[in-house]
Amino acid sequence: MSTTPHDNAPATRDPDSRRSFLGRSAGWLMGLGLVGGYGGFAAIAARFLFPRGGRDRTWVYVARVTDVAAGSSIDFRAPDGQRIAVARRAAGAGADAFVALSSTCPHLGCQVHWESKNARFFCPCHNGAFDGEGTATAGPPKEAGQSLPRFPLEVRAGLLFIEVPVPVRRS
Amino acid sequence: MSLTGWIADRIPVSGDQLRELTNEPVPNHLKRWWFCLGGTPAYLFVVQIVTGILLAFYYQASPDSAYESVRAITEEIPFGWFVRSLHKWAATAMIASVVLHQMRVYFTGAYRRPREINWMIGMCLYAVHARQFHGQSHSLVYEQLSYWGATVGANIAAGVPIVGDFMKQMLLAGPEYNDNTLPRFFLLHAAAMPGAMVALIAIHVALIRPRA
Numbered sequence: 175m176s177t178t179p180h181d182n183a184p185a186t187r188d189p190d191s192r193r194s195f196l197g198r199s200a201g202w203l204m205g206l207g208l209v210g211g212y213g214g215f216a217a218i219a220a221r222f223l224f225p226r227g228g229r230d231r232t233w234v235y236v237a238r239v240t241d242v243a244a245g246s247s248i249d250f251r252a253p254d255g256q257r258i259a260v261a262r263r264a265a266g267a268g269a270d271a272f273v274a275l276s277s278t279c280p281h282l283g284c285q286v287h288w289e290s291k292n293a294r295f296f297c298p299c300h301n302g303a304f305d306g307e308g309t310a311t312a313g314p315p316k317e318a319g320q321s322l323p324r325f326p327l328e329v330r331a332g333l334l335f336i337e338v339p340v341p342v343r344r345s
Numbered sequence: 346m347s348l349t350g351w352i353a354d355r356i357p358v359s360g361d362q363l364r365e366l367t368n369e370p371v372p373n374h375l376k377r378w379w380f381c382l383g384g385t386p387a388y389l390f391v392v393q394i395v396t397g398i399l400l401a402f403y404y405q406a407s408p409d410s411a412y413e414s415v416r417a418i419t420e421e422i423p424f425g426w427f428v429r430s431l432h433k434w435a436a437t438a439m440i441a442s443v444v445l446h447q448m449r450v451y452f453t454g455a456y457r458r459p460r461e462i463n464w465m466i467g468m469c470l471y472a473v474h475a476r477q478f479h480g481q482s483h484s485l486v487y488e489q490l491s492y493w494g495a496t497v498g499a500n501i502a503a504g505v506p507i508v509g510d511f512m513k514q515m516l517l518a519g520p521e522y523n524d525n526t527l528p529r530f531f532l533l534h535a536a537a538m539p540g541a542m543v544a545l546i547a548i549h550v551a552l553i554r555p556r557a
Contacts, residue, residue, distance in 0.1 A: 218428070222427075
């Protein structure tokens, strides 16, 4: 093998020359690039793997118990944007007198509404129907056995609270 | 005894030996960029393994929760969209670079004697990756395209004479799509196929040297 001036053998190069300096600088730059790139990805992977600790839920104020007459309902909007029907079924002052049902049909996500003359929640998209407890009674939700999701309620000092999911923060 | 001495005592490889091995002169014609097109898909394969392992931490291969777990990876888990995109785009870029690599080998005549076996192994790698990987990865998301992708893929396999029906049943875990299909596709995608590819790549790369 012959040795030409273009051969990449830096053994006898003057360490103070401009060429050595540029070579060293390029080496450092490439090293920094590698550390930055792979280090950045390692940080992203660690963030990706760190557990989120389940879905966060929180208690939110709905209304004063005395402001909701028995038989009426409130169209409540949760912090994450979903609509929840909070209805008072009885005159009692405890949380048992109320029921909170999601207004989003579990079939394809249309909004259901309460029909007082039929005593049911009705979904206009595919004729799905639910009774006052949220159990499906007709349409696709009945066939799939999907009910309206229920939310826990609590009465503290005459005030009604509901437990709802915290809005998801996107990365 | 110093730490480097302690290690050198147990792993008897000196820096000089390594330097001699890695600074081996490379023929000038190999220094053109299109001779890197074989290493490019190899690197992308490593990217796929790393991001694939990360995705497997959250993916659930069950008909009930597969779609929801993919949605959670994409929308809720921090940087999940990034890891999933890397996985998908590395696969796409891998196909592109493998095709370019194949063209380089073809136009430089590198498939001819004595390298025919490596050409065949390369074609097997291409088939495993392009056909199986892409067919399976659609199916894991578990949407409509997944069902029909798996069904159409299995029916193509069924078109092969004699062994066709056997292959279809092996793919779908039954005469048609069922609850056992998704776990089967997941393990083919995440364990069996990558294992086969690692073995084929090892032979493919090892065979470069003896005939160089």
